[in-house]
């Protein structure tokens with residue numbers, strides 16, 4: 001692997017990133033690198049500012065590792081540079097290299113491939129909420145976006161706020177309820193039993209409040225595509241065969257993955273220990289939302305930055 005010494009222009013770009021990071025109190029400088037730089041030369045310029053490297057190239061990841069620099073792997077797939085930056089930020093948060101509420105200065109090539117040309121400040125809370133909304137739209141699912149949004153909002157609130165000072169974990173299984181229900185059994189007595197359709201619609205703030213209360217009980221909410229709670233307190237029996245999940249995820253998350261694999265439902269798990277919300281589809285985590293200080297903003301994501309060259 002031939003290391004690349006940063007050119008004078010790149011050095012001055014890194015020095016600018018450092019000044020910006022100092023000025024806005026950013027917690028790190030995130031570099032999207034396509035070549036194995038001499039990263040230690042960059043850390044000398046950055047001094048106390050922490051460098052995090054993101055790349056889809058194994059030799060770049062190796063170089064960062066050799067220089068003792070935190071790095072996050074990116075998926076090698078065609079996507080815009082802005083999506084890659086977002087992916088890098090999410091990975092870094094998941095690996096505890098960045099905090100969801102902080103600011104990060106990102107350095108990457110936007111206009112020309114392999115040429116570092118851009119420094120930007122990212123406010124992680126804002127960026128993550130926009131990303132979530134955008135990504136939710138991309139999910140190809142039979143569940144209407146409106147229903148999905150309501151459930152994701154509720155899940156994020158449960159993960160962020162907990163209940164009466166205690167953290168709460170729970171699960172929502174949305175869509176394909178006719179197939180889902182027979183793959184579950186009663187874990188606790190269903191608090192929604194006996195209620196009419198009107199009193200089960202998740203768009204009702206009153207129902208949302210009840211659900212936050214019920215979320216403290218064991219078991220999952222089963223919700224139909226039209227946004228009606230069909231049952232609560234259900235234990236998911238779907239087999240988890242043939243699934244792979246990240247280390248550290250326990251039985252709740254395995255059950256969510258399993259039911260999303262066996263049916264067309266989307267399963268949304270809120271982790272009691274971290275407040276993280278994971279959305280499962282077809283047995284995989286398709287979206288992960290870290291707990292944020294502020295709520296999601298669904299309205300402010302209509303514009304997307306211009307695409308860079310196709311990578």
Ligand SMILES: Nc1ncnc2c1ncn2[C@@H]1O[C@H](COP(=O)(O)OP(=O)(O)OP(=O)(O)O)[C@@H](O)[C@H]1O
Pocket residue numbers: 169170171217218219220234235236237248249250251252253254255270271272273274
């Ligand atoms: N098959 C299941 N169906 C519904 N709920 C389940 C199932 N398995 C576990 N749970 C719920 O998940 C809770 C936590 O289990 P566990 O700690 O193993 O999961 P986890 O994935 O690590 O989640 P967390 O991050 O919230 O701890 C259980 O107390 C139970 O309420």
